[in-house]
Amino acid sequence: xxxxxxxxxxxxxxxxxxxxxxxxxxxxxxxxxxxxxxxxxxxxxxxxxxxxxxxxxxxxxxxxxxxxxxxxxxxxxxxxxxxxxxxxxxxxxxxxxxxxxxxxxxxxxxxxxxxxxxxxxxxxxxxxxxxxxxxxxxxxxxxxxxxxxxxxxxxxxxxxxxxxxxxxxxxxxxxxxxxxxxxxxxxxxxxxxxxxxxxxxxxxxxxxxxxxxxxxxxxxxxxxxxxxxxxxxxxxxxxxxxxxxx
Amino acid sequence: xxxxxxxxxxxxxxxxxxxxxxxxxxxxxxxxxxxxxxxxxxxxxxxxxxxxxxxxxxxxxxxxxxxxxxxxxxxxxxxxxxxxxxxxxxxxxxxxxxxxxxxxxxxxxxxxxxxxxxxxxxxxxxxxxxxxxxxxxxxxxxxxxxxxxxxxxxxxxxxxxxxxxxxxxxxxxxxxxxxxxxxxxxxxxxxxxxxxxxxxxxxxxxxxxxxxxxxxxxxxxxxxxxxxxxxxxxxxxxxxxxxxxx
DNA sequence: CGGCATTTTGACAATCGTCAATCAGTGTGG
DNA sequence: CCACACTGATTGACGATTGTCAAAATGCCG
Numbered sequence: 001x002x003x004x005x006x007x008x009x010x011x012x013x014x015x016x017x018x019x020x021x022x023x024x025x026x027x028x029x030x031x032x033x034x035x036x037x038x039x040x041x042x043x044x045x046x047x048x049x050x051x052x053x054x055x056x057x058x059x060x061x062x063x064x065x066x067x068x069x070x071x072x073x074x075x076x077x078x079x080x081x082x083x084x085x086x087x088x089x090x091x092x093x094x095x096x097x098x099x100x101x102x103x104x105x106x107x108x109x110x111x112x113x114x115x116x117x118x119x120x121x122x123x124x125x126x127x128x129x130x131x132x133x134x135x136x137x138x139x140x141x142x143x144x145x146x147x148x149x150x151x152x153x154x155x156x157x158x159x160x161x162x163x164x165x166x167x168x169x170x171x172x173x174x175x176x177x178x179x180x181x182x183x184x185x186x187x188x189x190x191x192x193x194x195x196x197x198x199x200x201x202x203x204x205x206x207x208x209x210x211x212x213x214x215x216x217x218x219x220x221x222x223x224x225x226x227x228x229x230x231x232x233x234x235x236x237x238x239x240x241x242x243x244x245x246x
Numbered sequence: 247x248x249x250x251x252x253x254x255x256x257x258x259x260x261x262x263x264x265x266x267x268x269x270x271x272x273x274x275x276x277x278x279x280x281x282x283x284x285x286x287x288x289x290x291x292x293x294x295x296x297x298x299x300x301x302x303x304x305x306x307x308x309x310x311x312x313x314x315x316x317x318x319x320x321x322x323x324x325x326x327x328x329x330x331x332x333x334x335x336x337x338x339x340x341x342x343x344x345x346x347x348x349x350x351x352x353x354x355x356x357x358x359x360x361x362x363x364x365x366x367x368x369x370x371x372x373x374x375x376x377x378x379x380x381x382x383x384x385x386x387x388x389x390x391x392x393x394x395x396x397x398x399x400x401x402x403x404x405x406x407x408x409x410x411x412x413x414x415x416x417x418x419x420x421x422x423x424x425x426x427x428x429x430x431x432x433x434x435x436x437x438x439x440x441x442x443x444x445x446x447x448x449x450x451x452x453x454x455x456x457x458x459x460x461x462x463x464x465x466x467x468x469x470x471x472x473x474x475x476x477x478x479x480x481x482x483x484x485x486x487x488x489x490x491x492x
Numbered sequence: 493c494g495g496c497a498t499t500t501t502g503a504c505a506a507t508c509g510t511c512a513a514t515c516a517g518t519g520t521g522g
Numbered sequence: 523c524c525a526c527a528c529t530g531a532t533t534g535a536c537g538a539t540t541g542t543c544a545a546a547a548t549g550c551c552g
Contacts, residue, residue: 043476061383063391064472069389071382086368086372087258087372088479088481089476091382091477092382128378131378132377133333135385137307137337140307140317143388144314179499179500187389188541189540189542192540192541194500194501195500198500230335230337233334235334392508393508424530434508435510437508437509438508440533444532
């Protein structure tokens with residue numbers, strides 16, 4: 001089973017055997033982190049780059065009034081703080097939502113990879129730019145779609161992203177977070193998050209129980225959400241189709 | 247007068263005389279574009295990279311229901327489509343809001359710069375990552391702040407960004423766009439945009455007339471908006487202080 | 493069983509959008 | 523010069539969406 005990082009990168013960039021071998025080596029010494037732990041605080045400048053290998057984490061910012069916005073879901077294969085070496089300090093925090101497996105990659109290793117492995121370097125560029133594209137779509141989602149469609153859109157995205165790293169079946173993925181946390185990502189209150197969720201359930205679009213999100217009708221959910229996957233820039237075919245990992 | 251690209255990059259990355267000279271050469275043959283013209287459509291894959299030298303443009307997406315979300319303001323020194331060479335196709339459009347001066351940079355030139363000028367390459371990385379950081383802050387802005395504070399926050403950001411490229415005084419900048427356009431950026435209707443604007447005026451925080459936005463009390467506006475400039479990552483001092491260009 | 497977090501529900505209030513009308517500014521043709 | 527059209531700003535009335543508060547229900551775990 002390839003590491004989720006390689007699965008992801010190969011949906012947007014070409015790697016050869018040497019690249020893959022080098023990347024596999026980077027992922028050698030993972031560590032476990034519990035749910036809801038703060039990994040990195042705003043203002044810090046960690047010297048290692050953190051990569052999610054399993055579980056679900058998030059970027060977030062907390063405002064003076066205590067409100068929290070989750071800015072991104074970090075799923076297996078996602079970097080937490082790839083930018084910090086260049087930007088100097090984190091402008092947001094990183095926390096786990098579920099128990100996670102993570103690796104810390106020394107900054108020098110990243111530097112080595114980007115310097116001596118041009119395809120890996122390009123793949124990292126691709127990954128960074130896709131992260132940005134996802135942010136743009138989230139902004140559209142929050143700005144222009146009503147709560148229920150916004151939620152549907154987020155779920156369509158998560159399904160695809162989990163599939164590209166072998167963490168989802170054709171129509172379901174593990175999503176064991178609270179509605180409050182989900183609401184923080186959508187910019188909604190808990191109550192309204194709950195109502196939107198119920199609407200999707202009642203419409204027969206999804207099921208969410210025991211931490212598993214099942215999309216009952218992928219086409220209809222996409223239609224309802226206005227979801228087009230182009231912004232994820234998954235231009236290359238993956239070697240292995242979707243299927244539950246582990 | 248340095249090009250706005252150089253002014254901007256030097257707030258986050260070191261360049262030497264050779265770098266600056268090379269970058270100046272890139273900006274040699276600008277062209278004028280009228281207000282409200284579409285420069286690049288979603289789905290296109292332009293072969294040149296476009297750079298704003300003067301004026302105000304935007305990234306945007308239009309939904310099936312006709313609603314438009316402006317995803318970013320592009321000000322002098324900003325790239326419109328730096329990512330397209332790697333991502334393959336635009337996932338959003340680019341349009342001018344005011345008359346603009348632009349340059350088209352051949353993709354090979356960008357490739358040359360990033361290959362043979364390590365400081366420029368790092369500066370472009372910095373710029374890309376700051377764009378991403380701005381998107382994160384916009385997301386927080388839309389998700390967690392009420393309309394008037396959100397608007398105030400956007401204005402604080404624009405003031406700083408215009409200042410870094412010599413397009414603003416200590417408290418004012420040209421902002422000749424319609425309230426509908428501003429609303430599209432904030433995710434608000436025209437009417438509510440107007441009301442939020444009036445609130446800021448009535449509070450004595452800003453003035454907007456004849457296309458000039460003046461911040462009457464920068465500290466109070468920042469306080470009201472909860473604005474902290476750290477996400478812009480302007481870590482280096484610029485050579486020339488703020489001052490109206492031209 | 494008893495706590496505790498989480499989900500769910502109801503009632504109500506605040507924010508924000510929509511519709512429609514008015515007002516102000518600008519440019520154009522006669 | 524004025525009438526006219528047009529765009530953009532502003533206002534009021536109303537409705538829809540979403541947030542807040544508080545309580546009840548559910549589920550989980552010791």
